[in-house]
Amino acid sequence: MKRINTFIIWVIFLFVSLSAQASDYSDLLLRTQASIYPKIVLLDRDVSVKTHDTGVLLIIVHLEKELEIAEKMKVLIEKQYKGRIGNYPLNVELSTYKKLAMTKLATAYVLLDGTMEGQTDAARHASSNNRLSFTYNYNSLKVNALVSLILKEKVYIYLNKDAVDDYGIRFLPTFYKIVKLLE
Amino acid sequence: MTLGLIYYAFQQLFEHHMLEAERDKATLILQTIEPIISMNAYLGMEDEIALIGVQTIAHQDVLGLRIILNGREVWSQDYDDTIEHVHATLPVTNPITKQGDGVLDISYSIDNFNLAILDVRKKLIWYLGILAIVFVLFGLISRYFLHPLSLIASKVKDYKLGTKIDFSDIRMDPETVAITDAFGRMLGNIREYTVLLERYKLSVDVSSIVSRMDVNGKLTYVNDEFCKACGYTRDELLNASCDIVRHPDTSNKVYQQMWETLKDKRVWKSSIKNRRKDGSDYYIKLTVVPILDDSDELIEYVAIQDDITKIIEQQEQISRQTTDLTTGLPNRIRLEEDSREAVAPKLAFIAIDNYHVIKDYFGYDVVNQTLKETAALLNDSIAGKDCNLYKLGAGEFVLLSDQATNVAQFSSICKEVIHIVDDHVIYLNDDSFNIRATAGMTSDAKNLLTYASLALQHAQQTKKELIIFEETDNLLLQHENNLVWTRKLKHALKEKRMALFVQPIVNSTTMEEEKFECLVRLIDTDGSVISPFHFLDVAKKSTIYHQITREVISMAFEYFSQIPEKQFSINLSVEDLQHIETLDFLRTKLDEYNIGSRLVIEIVESEGIDSFDEAVEFIYDMKSRGCKIAIDDFGTGYSNFAYLMQLNVDFIKIDGSLIRDIDSDRNSQIICSTIVDFAQQLGLTTVAEFVHNQSVLDYTKNMGIDYLQGYHLGEPKPIQELLKQ
Numbered sequence: 001m002k003r004i005n006t007f008i009i010w011v012i013f014l015f016v017s018l019s020a021q022a023s024d025y026s027d028l029l030l031r032t033q034a035s036i037y038p039k040i041v042l043l044d045r046d047v048s049v050k051t052h053d054t055g056v057l058l059i060i061v062h063l064e065k066e067l068e069i070a071e072k073m074k075v076l077i078e079k080q081y082k083g084r085i086g087n088y089p090l091n092v093e094l095s096t097y098k099k100l101a102m103t104k105l106a107t108a109y110v111l112l113d114g115t116m117e118g119q120t121d122a123a124r125h126a127s128s129n130n131r132l133s134f135t136y137n138y139n140s141l142k143v144n145a146l147v148s149l150i151l152k153e154k155v156y157i158y159l160n161k162d163a164v165d166d167y168g169i170r171f172l173p174t175f176y177k178i179v180k181l182l183e
Numbered sequence: 184m185t186l187g188l189i190y191y192a193f194q195q196l197f198e199h200h201m202l203e204a205e206r207d208k209a210t211l212i213l214q215t216i217e218p219i220i221s222m223n224a225y226l227g228m229e230d231e232i233a234l235i236g237v238q239t240i241a242h243q244d245v246l247g248l249r250i251i252l253n254g255r256e257v258w259s260q261d262y263d264d265t266i267e268h269v270h271a272t273l274p275v276t277n278p279i280t281k282q283g284d285g286v287l288d289i290s291y292s293i294d295n296f297n298l299a300i301l302d303v304r305k306k307l308i309w310y311l312g313i314l315a316i317v318f319v320l321f322g323l324i325s326r327y328f329l330h331p332l333s334l335i336a337s338k339v340k341d342y343k344l345g346t347k348i349d350f351s352d353i354r355m356d357p358e359t360v361a362i363t364d365a366f367g368r369m370l371g372n373i374r375e376y377t378v379l380l381e382r383y384k385l386s387v388d389v390s391s392i393v394s395r396m397d398v399n400g401k402l403t404y405v406n407d408e409f410c411k412a413c414g415y416t417r418d419e420l421l422n423a424s425c426d427i428v429r430h431p432d433t434s435n436k437v438y439q440q441m442w443e444t445l446k447d448k449r450v451w452k453s454s455i456k457n458r459r460k461d462g463s464d465y466y467i468k469l470t471v472v473p474i475l476d477d478s479d480e481l482i483e484y485v486a487i488q489d490d491i492t493k494i495i496e497q498q499e500q501i502s503r504q505t506t507d508l509t510t511g512l513p514n515r516i517r518l519e520e521d522s523r524e525a526v527a528p529k530l531a532f533i534a535i536d537n538y539h540v541i542k543d544y545f546g547y548d549v550v551n552q553t554l555k556e557t558a559a560l561l562n563d564s565i566a567g568k569d570c571n572l573y574k575l576g577a578g579e580f581v582l583l584s585d586q587a588t589n590v591a592q593f594s595s596i597c598k599e600v601i602h603i604v605d606d607h608v609i610y611l612n613d614d615s616f617n618i619r620a621t622a623g624m625t626s627d628a629k630n631l632l633t634y635a636s637l638a639l640q641h642a643q644q645t646k647k648e649l650i651i652f653e654e655t656d657n658l659l660l661q662h663e664n665n666l667v668w669t670r671k672l673k674h675a676l677k678e679k680r681m682a683l684f685v686q687p688i689v690n691s692t693t694m695e696e697e698k699f700e701c702l703v704r705l706i707d708t709d710g711s712v713i714s715p716f717h718f719l720d721v722a723k724k725s726t727i728y729h730q731i732t733r734e735v736i737s738m739a740f741e742y743f744s745q746i747p748e749k750q751f752s753i754n755l756s757v758e759d760l761q762h763i764e765t766l767d768f769l770r771t772k773l774d775e776y777n778i779g780s781r782l783v784i785e786i787v788e789s790e791g792i793d794s795f796d797e798a799v800e801f802i803y804d805m806k807s808r809g810c811k812i813a814i815d816d817f818g819t820g821y822s823n824f825a826y827l828m829q830l831n832v833d834f835i836k837i838d839g840s841l842i843r844d845i846d847s848d849r850n851s852q853i854i855c856s857t858i859v860d861f862a863q864q865l866g867l868t869t870v871a872e873f874v875h876n877q878s879v880l881d882y883t884k885n886m887g888i889d890y891l892q893g894y895h896l897g898e899p900k901p902i903q904e905l906l907k908q
Contacts, residue, residue, distance in 0.1 A: 036226050042279050086279055154230035172278050174218040178231065 025069050025112075025136070026151070033110070033149055034076035036157070037134045040147060041108045042086050044132060045170045050107045055089030059106035061097055061122050063114050070094045070112055097122055108132035111145055119143040127166045141182050158182050193307055201296055202269065209271035209291035212239065217287060221275045224252050224284055233258045244292045250275075252285035267293050331359040339366060344377055392467065392488035398481050400425050400442075412467070412490055414460035425486075430458040441471065445484055448473050454491060466495040504763075507574035508797075509551050510558035518573040518581055522631050527586040529593040530631040531624035531649075532639040533561070533600065538578025541616070547795045553609050553618060554578070564603045568596060577757070581635075582624075590626045594651060597622045601648050625652035633724060637661060668721040672705070676730055680706040683738040685751070685905055687897035688870060691884045698750040698783065700892065701739045702899050703731060723758060732759050733768045740772045742902045743781065749905075752783035752813060760786070760798055773808050780809035783834060787815040795829070802830055813870070818854055824861055835862050837888070839873025845886075846878040852886075859887055 041047060041056055051057070058077065062070035074092045081090050095103045097118030109126045111119055111133060119135075123144040126133035135145040141160045146167050148158045159179040216235050223231040232250060236258040239248050247262035252275060262268075268290045275285040331353045338348050348370065350363040387393055388406040395404035405420045413420075413428045420427065429438070433455050444451040451471045456464055467488040474482045505517035513521075522528050535541070535557060542550040554574070561572050561580055569587035574580055582600065584593050604620040623638025625631060634652040642650035653659075675681050681703060688698035705713040722728040736753060743751045759765050773779045784805055786798075802812050813834030814827060818841045827835070837858055845851045855871075862869045871883040874893030883891055 036228075039226050154234070155228050157226075172222075174222040174278055177219050178222050178226070178228070 025066075029136070029149075029151055030069070030073055031076055032151060032155060033134065033136060034073050035080055036149060036155070037108070037110055037147075038077060038081055038085050038090060040134070040157075040175070041132060042088075043172045043175045045172060046130075047088075047107065050131060051088055054091050056085055056091070056108075057104070057106040058090065058092045058108050058110065059095050059100075059103060060092065060110045060112065061095050061100055061114070062112040063118070064096050064098075066112055067094070073110065073112075100125060105129055106131060108134065110134045110136070111140055112136045113140070116143060119145070123163075127163065127168075130168045132167070132169060147179075156180055190307060190311060194304070197303065198300055201300060202293070205291060205293050205296045206269045206271055208244075209269060209289050210273065212242065212245065212291075213271055213273035213287045213289055217273055217275055218278070220250060220287065221284065222278050224257075224275060225278050229257055236260065239289075244295065245289060246292050247290040249288040250285070251288070254285075257285075262290055267297060269293055328356075328358075330354070331356065332362065335359070335362060335366065342370065344374070387487065392490065394420075394425070394486045394488075396425055396484045396486065398483065400484075402427075403483065409488075412459075412465060412488070413457065419460075428457040428459075430456045430464060432456055432464075445471060445473050446481075448475060448479070448481065454495075465490060465492045467491060509554050510574045512558050512562075512572055512574040512580075514573065515575050518575070518583065518632075521571060521573075521583060525583065525585045525628070527626070528628050528631055529584045529588065529590060529624065529626040530635045531582045531593070531597045531622050532575070532635045533580045533582060533597070533604070533620050533622045534639055534643065535578035535604075536619040536621055536643070541618070542577075545611070549609070549611060552611075556607065556609060557604060557618065557620075560603055560607055561600055564600050565596065570596060583631075590651070593626070594624065594649065597624055597649050605648075621647070622649045623652065624649065627652065633665070636724065665721045665724065668718045669725055669727060671707075672718055672722055672727045672731070674708075675705050676727070676734060680708075681731060681734045681738075682706050682712070683735060683742065683902045684899040685902050686892060686899040688750075688752070688890050688892045689896045691888055691891050696749075696897065698752060698890065699743075699905065700752045700785070701735055701754070701902075703735050704899075723756075728758060729762050729765050732756075732762075732765050736765075736769055736772055738902070740776045740778065742906065744776045744778055746905060748781075750781045750783055750811075752785045754785045754787050754815060756787050760801055766801065770804075770808075773810070779805075782809075783811040783813050785813040785815040785834075785836060786830075786832075799830060802832070806831070816872075818858055827867075828865065832867065834868045834870055834890075836870040836872055836892075839893075842871045842873045842879060842883065842893075843875065845871075846876075846882045852882075855883075855886060855888075863887070 038056070038058060041058065044050070047056070060070045060073055071094065074094060077090070077092050083090055093103070093106070097114045100109075100122055108131055109122060111122050113119075113136060114122070119140055120143040123133050123146075125131075126146070127144060132147065133145045135141060135148045138148045138150045138158060141148050141158060141163075144160070144163050144166065146160050146163050146169065148160075150156050150158070157179045159176075159181055161181040216239055220232050220235055223229070223235070232252075236248055236250055239245055240260045246266060246268050247260045249259040250257045271289050271291060273287045273289075274283045275287060276282065277284045334353045335350065338350065342348055348366070350366075353359060353363070355363075388408065390408075392408045392412050393404075393406040394402055394409050397403050402420050402423055402425055405417055410417055410420065415423075415427065426438075437453065437455060441451050441453070450473070452469065454466060454468045456466050459465060468491045469486060469488045471484050471486045473484055476482050505513055505520075507514045522530065535553070538550075538553075541553055558572070558574060558580070561582075565572060565582065568584075570582050570584045570593075572580060572582060582593075582597060584596070588596070601620045601622055604618060608615050608617055621639065621642045623635050623640065623642050625634035625638060627634045638650040638652040642648070682705070684702045684704050685699035686702060687696035688700060689695065690697050703715050705715075705718060707713055719728075722731055732755070739751055739753055743749065755765075755769075773782070805812065811833040812830070813836050814830070814832050815836045816838040817827075817835045818838045835858065837855055841851045841855050841858075843851075845855055859869050868889045869887075870890040870892060871888040872892050874880050874883060874891045874895050876895050879893070880891065880895055
């Protein structure tokens, strides 16, 4: 029975993964993530030490070929938050996976689809600097990214439980009540 | 009524708290969902909020829920408003800004509460019913058992002393019997103690002076003794102030102190002087006791008094006997008492050196002034020191100290006192003179007076201001000699070996033996006759001297009562004149033999008389009994004519030292001639002593001396020989 369950989960996982690859980027999902991810940044209790002089810096990491998607997401965020979140100024910047190491340290990273290696490096970059990492693709949590979000009959926020200790992020306790944990 | 109140109070309190508990439950639900709702609201996940709303409303007691965020109802569930419920609300707080973003409103069913309340009410009514039954039963049982007790209480309440209580009509349970027995015994004890108290009161009433006063000092009770003591009747005393018997001599301070003590609710004790109705004095020893009620408030005062008038009078008499009249100082009697009681006594004789000169030169008034001033000086100089001052013989004072002062300190005090006396000047109207003092002291407790006296004599002889008696001194040898003589005298007195000798006194005109001078002799154990020259000084230092005097008086009266018509003379010294016992003995003998008209009292050493008034009084007394008075050894010492006149004497016995060589010594002739002329002018009879040969006899006869006495005319012989004639 346990084997059957594991099999079903893998089938679902493959289906979702394939469907994501196949359908490129969902406009609704992008909008939802653009709306929710910046707010989750403020749920980090140590956010005040991770803000630049300019405030909260959110870097969207993308492949060179997905610049358009990244810019779209940037516009969506800027449009909703109008350069301010909570008590902080909000800046959104873009970076390719290749140049990420050379860019300045952000408050949080949003990882769009990329190579496995690129996403892994980006996630390591974020975790080693105790910075949040969000992924567009739920499957990208496997490369040690921290938070992702999917849409089904409602919004599901996933938290990579195994990665929490690596990232050293301390969320507000209530956040843990509303997320689903990826184990 | 009580049970109704209990029910009402319980309902009010219990139901209110239970209802609040239901409201708390509703609030707890809201507190549980609020963080999740607020977080979902923050993230904009309204679907999740609706899901929470649905899950919450699924609770059986939650009737409805409204979730209002940013003024907009995000989710709500209506309910049947007829179902009894409570409302609870809770604000929704933004997890980041902590500001209110909305409110949660829940409607919570209280059906369970109503069921619980109904159940509790039923049980409460059931228990209260049981309690009411228990109360009723308890009341009935108590009434049954306590009824006899209330009967006993009502009987005991009206109990009066002397009456009996009848418990026979009371139901007698074992407990009731025990209680009535106990009351019976208690009442018996009360009767017994009351009788006892009455007897005590009677005892006090018959033995003491008893009165009672109200708080204002008015007499409310006086016993018979009180009336007897003060001379007022009971009617006069009752309602009168206690001051009615107050003596004017008793100071206001005493009464003020008494009232202060009594108002302070303390017992006051004192000895005071009161005045009788007839104005006479009486002394009481008074104890006043404040009587307080149960609240510790003063009700009255009880005064118990003892009449101590006789004791006070005796004390005053004793005080007079133990006080020197001139100086007011304690005298020898007091000194002897005090020295006996002292633990480690030190004693010093202090003598005014030139006392006799002062007396003879200036007279008695000046002497008295000198004694008084010296006494005051000495008193002032020992003030604050462990010393007492006494007045003894002629010009002699004594200092006595006890264990608080050692010998060195006492010696220092004595020297200081002597220097103060030496520096003192006696001022008279138109004259003045200095006095000096000499002292002898000892710390030998057994021989205080003797040793100090010996030391004084030695100091006077050696012209030193102070001599401390040392056992190594020759003084001790002298003292031992004195002791030998004292023992010898005591034995002689005990063994009746004191003999009376008489020497004739011849009328110079008729040469008849008209009078005989009584002289004392000691017959030694070997039969030899010892002259008083050997023992009189020793005897004078002790009480033996007075025994000897009394022995001489006794023998003289006994023998001369058997020899009619012959006059006889007895020598009395100054010490004798000051010795009341001796004088009383003489008076007794005069009364017994009634031969006072044949007695001549020869006062020897008359210059030593200190208390001149007492001497005059004695002479007056003796003369009233028919006795004659002679001054012995006149012409020597400092005797003068002035006090001869004051003493009102009958005879002057010219001293033997003036007579012995009168036949050849011009000075003696002049002095004797003056004395004889003076005596003749005063109407006094003269007697010449020491007529030891014919030449002296002739001269004295020719001089006009009335009586002659001496070995040439007759030696002293035992009285028994006179009896044989």
